Amino acid sequence: MRDPGSKKQALIEADDQLCDVLGRNIDLLPIVYRFGISSNMGQSTLEENSLNHKIDLDFLLAVLNTYHSGNYFPNTDSIDLGLLTDFLTKTHQHLKQVTIPLLGSLMQSLKIKLPDTKLTITLEQYLNDYITRLMDHIEFEEKYIFPLVGLRNGNRMGSEVKTSISKLKKLFSQHNNVETEISDLIMIILQHIPENTDIQIFHDILHTLSHFEKEQVDHARFEDKILVPRLLKLFGSKF
Amino acid sequence: MHSGNCIIIHPWSLVQIGLTNILQSLKVDVGAVYSFSPENEIIQTWNDLIVLIDTTKIEMIRKHCKSFKRRNIALIGIHVDDSPVPDDPLLDEILYPSDTQGMIFNKLRPFSNFGKNKQPSLHLSDRETAVLKLVATGFSNKQISEKLFISIHTVISHRKHITVKLGVKSISGLTLYAVLNDLIE
Known part of the structure; x- marks a missing residue:
């Protein structure tokens, strides 16, 4: 008999069927899409899928398990940094093309339900400011941090590369802010839902923000625990 | 408040x-x-x-x-x-x-109806509210300590209590809370 409670703790393995993995944790579906798996999920295992879609199986398992379980963490030295930055870039694209437009559309619905209220106006302002900061953060990562992976032998140490290396540690504090601000927004919305209002729109916003927060936390784990330490190790002596 | x-x-x-x-x-x-x-x-x-x-x-x-x-x-x-x-x-x-x-x-x-419609304050003390207003307005811990004539340690202590009571940590989150509760414009 299927027991989601206990299976959720179990690691995802190469011979697990993809549909079974998604049945255990449907939040992994957008992660699977980012690997280019979007059809024929049927009965095939993760190993078969990785062969069919030319995906590095170890990396696929490392990513799925990291998103699946907060306690799991892959062997950091075995992760290919090129694959990792490619995956993180796709996560940024998902954020820009799916999550942020969805939040924008939910805010529009809130504005229709509660037009010109202080709550709506200030929430929209907060969210817009937050998204602006998040876009700046993404640009910072893609401009300064990810390109370092292509130079990981450290042979070219031009001034731009040195600038990028010096900015590495800044990532930690930025991630902390990104996660905290979205968590704060959830708390504040919960505390200020007006009486006698359509609760569904607030539920949709909170649900989306909650998923968004979880994804941001997992995304930051890859960067803070794998990418940045590995890059610091590679370039550390060049400071 | x-x-x-x-x-x-x-x-x-x-x-x-x-x-x-x-x-x-x-x-x-x-x-x-x-x-x-x-x-x-x-x-x-x-x-x-x-x-x-x-x-x-x-x-x-x-x-x-x-x-x-x-x-x-x-x-x-x-x-x-x-x-x-x-x-x-x-x-x-x-x-x-x-x-x-x-x-x-x-x-x-x-x-007797004054204040009956205001949002619950989550019981911040007067001092905590004063600190929250200044934090939300962009003042540093040092500036707050000088304005309220209290030590920086006390400011930090108030800020910890505010965070625990409101469940809000970031300055932008505290600012949003302060605006929604009419503590600042």
């Missing part, structure tokens, strides 16, 4: 207790009682409430009173004797020592 919707400023305990009992019968919650005029930073946090004050103390808060109407604050004087109080446009009502309980009840009843 106070948990109730009324503040009493009077040095005499008997007056404080008597008025609190009458206000309770009107279902008005007394959030704070002061023997002396509170600090400016605390007065600036007031919104949407009734303030009952010893008429001899009004001068101490007069500079704040201009914004009382805009902040939906009703100011009620408690006079020291039965001599008539000169007309003062700031006062919405005056209580005299010879007023019976029924008379006081009738004078206060028109204001």
Whole structure:
């Protein structure tokens, strides 16, 4: 008999069927899409899928398990940094093309339900400011941090590369802010839902923000625990 | 911000207790009682409430009173004797020592709905509210300590309490909270 409670703790393995993995944790579906798996999920295992879609199986398992379980963490030295930055870039694209437009559309619905209220106006302002900061953060990562992976032998140490290396540690504090601000927004919305209002729109916003927060936390784990330490190790002596 | 919707400023305990009992019968919650005029930073946090004050103390808060109407604050004087109080446009009502309980009840009843519609404050203390306002306005811990005449350690301690009570950590989140609760513009 299927027991989601206990299976959720179990690691995802190469011979697990993809549909079974998604049945255990449907939040992994957008992660699977980012690997280019979007059809024929049927009965095939993760190993078969990785062969069919030319995906590095170890990396696929490392990513799925990291998103699946907060306690799991892959062997950091075995992760290919090129694959990792490619995956993180796709996560940024998902954020820009799916999550942020969805939040924008939910805010529009809130504005229709509660037009010109202080709550709506200030929430929209907060969210817009937050998204602006998040876009700046993404640009910072893609401009300064990810390109370092292509130079990981450290042979070219031009001034731009040195600038990028010096900015590495800044990532930690930025991630902390990104996660905290979205968590704060959830708390504040919960505390200020007006009486006698359509609760569904607030539920949709909170649900989306909650998923968004979880994804941001997992995304930051890859960067803070794998990418940045590995890059610091590679370039550390060049400071 | 106070948990109730009324503040009493009077040095005499008997007056404080008597008025609190009458206000309770009107279902008005007394959030704070002061023997002396509170600090400016605390007065600036007031919104949407009734303030009952010893008429001899009004001068101490007069500079704040201009914004009382805009902040939906009703100011009620408690006079020291039965001599008539000169007309003062700031006062919405005056209580005299010879007023019976029924008379006081009738004078206060028109204001009993003040503050009933405001958002719950999650019980931040006056000091925490003052710190929150300054944090949300962009002041550093050092600047806050200088403005409120408290140590940086105390500012940090207030900030920890604010975070625990509100469940909000970031400065942008605290600013959003302060705006939604009319603590800042």
